[in-house]
Amino acid sequence: HGGGKRCTADGCKKHDQGGGLCFAHGGGKRCKEPGCVNGDVGFGYCRAHGGGKRCADPACTKSARRGGFCVTHGGEREKKKR
Numbered sequence: 892h893g894g895g896k897r898c899t900a901d902g903c904k905k906h907d908q909g910g911g912l913c914f915a916h917g918g919g920k921r922c923k924e925p926g927c928v929n930g931d932v933g934f935g936y937c938r939a940h941g942g943g944k945r946c947a948d949p950a951c952t953k954s955a956r957r958g959g960f961c962v963t964h965g966g967e968r969e970k971k972k973r
Contacts, residue, residue, distance in 0.1 A: 919931070
């Protein structure tokens with residue numbers, strides 16, 4: 892709980908995602924789409940460019956939520972922890 896490397900950017904206490912930096916400061920993988928600086932969320936791309944899981948409805952291209960479907964097709968929103 893709380894172990895591991897931390898971001899080396901001044902004043903940042905987030906976890907190191909690679910290269911000594913957190914995601915916000917440039918650590919971790921980035922989207923392969925030319926000119927995009929968003930983070931890779933799966934398959935090498937950000938959500939806007941097709942990365943991450945998609946809705947299980949064959950005609951839908953939205954991002955999947957809990958349950959494998961988008962909110963429109965019955966997927967639940969992730970509940971915030973209190």
